[in-house]
Amino acid sequence: MRRLGELEAEIMDRLWTWGHPATVREIVDDLNRTRPVAYTTVMTVADILHTKGMLRREKSGRAWLYDPICSRESYTAALMRDALGENPNPSGALVRLVEQMSPDEVAALRRALRAAGSRSER
Structure with missing residues (x-):
């Protein structure tokens, strides 16, 4: 298994810590408390993590809810x-x-x- 990149690790860390699915907006808002990051950047990285099999996603209205596949x-x-x-x-x-x-x-x-x-x- 390849080691996660910096932003990938930050996203996964939040989802593991929170223990519930989250939208890109929730992740972006939390990340922006410590450093600026664009919504589209987090959306792209979450999609990459989904493609890699690290996150599952489910549609919730117009947004995707992301949830870790592994602990x-x-x-x-x-x-x-x-x-x-x-x-x-x-x-x-x-x-x-x-x-x-x-x-x-x-x-x-x-x-x-x-x-x-x-x-x-x-």
Whole structure:
């Protein structure tokens, strides 16, 4: 999975955070609180995200409502999986990653590994 561009990531972040479908107008209005961005630019990027399979859209009156197809966690996991798959030494990359993690992150990883292990034992 390809990493999102800056505006793509900002749009997805808002939709993931909000947890409900939104129109381009809602996204533009929120983005414009921190930086100017044109409606047509956001509309184009939302359409690109739809074409890439990141957003679903449904007509609501004259506007489209956009909603993420995958969760933030699923997107992040796919990026990490791709990065490991591209590395000729995935074990070494995992060791380096864990070395850079905080104790809380390591604890979360341990919990995730236990949870995944218990699911695979079923």
